[in-house]
Amino acid sequence: VWDKCLRIVQESIPVQSYKTWFEPIRPLRIQGKVLTIQVPSQFFYEWLEDNYVHLLRKALDYSIGRDGMLEYSIIVDTGNEKHQPLTMNVPTVKTPASSRPDNFQTDPRLAANNHVKDQDSLQLDTYLNGNYSFDNFIEGDCNRLARSAGFAVAQRPGLTSFNPLMVYGGVGLGKTHLVQAIGNYIRNHYDDKMVTYVSSEKFTNQFINSIKNNKLSDFTDFYMKVDVLVIDDVQFLSGKEKTQDTFFHIFNHLHQLGKQIIMTSDRPPRELQGLQDRLLSRFKWGLTADLQTPDFETRIAIIQKKLQSEGINIEYDVIEYVAHSVNTNVRELEGVIISLMAQASLTRREIDVELAKNTLKNIVMDEEKEVTIDTIQEIVADYFEINIANLKSKSRKKEDVYPRQLAMYLAKDYTDLPLKSIGYHFGGRDHSTVIHSIQSINDLMTSDPDVEETVQKLRSYFK
Ligand code: ADP
Numbered sequence: 110v111w112d113k114c115l116r117i118v119q120e121s122i123p124v125q126s127y128k129t130w131f132e133p134i135r136p137l138r139i140q141g142k143v144l145t146i147q148v149p150s151q152f153f154y155e156w157l158e159d160n161y162v163h164l165l166r167k168a169l170d171y172s173i174g175r176d177g178m179l180e181y182s183i184i185v186d187t188g189n190e191k192h193q194p195l196t197m198n199v200p201t202v203k204t205p206a207s208s209r210p211d212n213f214q215t216d217p218r219l220a221a222n223n224h225v226k227d228q229d230s231l232q233l234d235t236y237l238n239g240n241y242s243f244d245n246f247i248e249g250d251c252n253r254l255a256r257s258a259g260f261a262v263a264q265r266p267g268l269t270s271f272n273p274l275m276v277y278g279g280v281g282l283g284k285t286h287l288v289q290a291i292g293n294y295i296r297n298h299y300d301d302k303m304v305t306y307v308s309s310e311k312f313t314n315q316f317i318n319s320i321k322n323n324k325l326s327d328f329t330d331f332y333m334k335v336d337v338l339v340i341d342d343v344q345f346l347s348g349k350e351k352t353q354d355t356f357f358h359i360f361n362h363l364h365q366l367g368k369q370i371i372m373t374s375d376r377p378p379r380e381l382q383g384l385q386d387r388l389l390s391r392f393k394w395g396l397t398a399d400l401q402t403p404d405f406e407t408r409i410a411i412i413q414k415k416l417q418s419e420g421i422n423i424e425y426d427v428i429e430y431v432a433h434s435v436n437t438n439v440r441e442l443e444g445v446i447i448s449l450m451a452q453a454s455l456t457r458r459e460i461d462v463e464l465a466k467n468t469l470k471n472i473v474m475d476e477e478k479e480v481t482i483d484t485i486q487e488i489v490a491d492y493f494e495i496n497i498a499n500l501k502s503k504s505r506k507k508e509d510v511y512p513r514q515l516a517m518y519l520a521k522d523y524t525d526l527p528l529k530s531i532g533y534h535f536g537g538r539d540h541s542t543v544i545h546s547i548q549s550i551n552d553l554m555t556s557d558p559d560v561e562e563t564v565q566k567l568r569s570y571f572k
């Protein structure tokens with residue numbers, strides 16, 4: 110039975126999540142319709158319940174049947190087993206029901222089963238996820254403009270000049286979080302405003318279905334009635350001419366009535382290919398703001414917030430290590446934190462730098478990365494909070510010279526580059542300057558334990 114469940118699970122989630130959360134589970138027994146599984150910790154159990162309850166329900170439906178139930182047996186820290194009979198009692202529908210009366214559902218099966226008036230037979234969820242808020246959106250230099258514009262829009266939807274508000278940025282940088290936070294804020298502060306969040310993909314599918322089912326006017330009526338329209342990832346509308354035509358009309362209608370429109374995209378409007386010019390020109394009517402890769406401080410703050418919300422304490426050293434090592438995007442950063450917590454609860458160990466390193470090796474640095482001079486410069490600049498440009502410059506300021514010497518020292522160690530080309534990467538210095546730098550770091554390391562420690566720490570970011 111459990112194998113059957115696992116198969117469903119495996120098909121539905123990324124390999125990494127499957128390995129982290131499902132491989133450690135042991136099936137214990139099945140009694141009647143009740144399946145008992147053993148999970149390694151309370152944290153594990155809570156995580157499963159919070160994140161995979163629907164998936165587990167689906168797996169149970171398939172393997173046991175609708176009345177199948179799941180019982181957890183949780184191993185507690187003493188090594189004893191705490192038996193915690195918990196029956197799952199979750200709705201079998203995949204999506205949360207919306208409280209809105211004029212819900213709109215384009216699933217033809219649902220529509221067909223309905224005997225009431227056509228309009229009532231249609232349903233649509235707002236798809237706002239209450240977990241996204243301004244409170245848990247960490248502010249930093251990387252997102253300040255977008256966040257404050259978003260907050261202004263949330264406070265006075267339709268009344269600022271930020272209409273439409275277009276937020277763009279790379280994957281995992283917080284676009285969805287920010288626009289959902291705006292939607293939630295409006296929903297919580299204005300009873301009478303109807304807020305709708307939809308991804309562009311979903312919007313497209315709804316549009317196509319509505320045509321198939323001869324319900325195009327219901328589709329457009331629905332969207333023309335909203336007070337706030339949040340449409341996520343508009344780059345997906347690219348090349349979909351008919352959907353764009355309809356969106357264009359909805360956009361104009363809403364904008365004319367002073368309704369708020371909020372959009373996201375993975376690139377700035379001018380680079381959106383396959384979108385009609387008339388749409389692009391409208392996107393620029395309001396404000397366009399970008400989200401950038403979070404800087405070191407913001408990464409630290411995000412990790413701390415995340416840990417705090419999970420009620421977990423870890424040493425600052427570890428936080429710093431993770432913030433240094435994961436500098437791609439917030440989603441990846443969160444993934445690492447979650448894996449760390451899972452790892453810690455599996456091995457019953459405090460999270461220390463060692464554990465963090467191991468975990469990181471498994472997830473972020475799948476392939477052993479070669480250390481390049483760019484990486485070294487990036488990490489050293491990050492560490493000393495100076496610009497990479499300063500490392501590459503001729504500046505003789507004390508706050509630049511020491512990091513630069515250190516970076517050269519590490520470059521000699523980690524790359525095969527001849528001294529001459531190392532010098533070249535640090536402002537075109539000659540090879541005797543590089544030798545001098547390395548020598549001076551060597552000297553400092555023997556005389557000053559702080560320098561020694563700094564070198565150790567920097568080294569730990571490479572392996
Ligand atoms: P995008 O839509 O740009 O791909 P998401 O909004 O889905 O990115 O963000 C990815 C994850 O990172 C989400 O879990 C989100 O909550 C989190 N996140 C992004 N930016 C921030 C931030 N500034 N503060 C806190 N969490 C953030």
Ligand code: MG
Nearest residue numbers: 284285286341
């Ligand atoms: Mg998104």
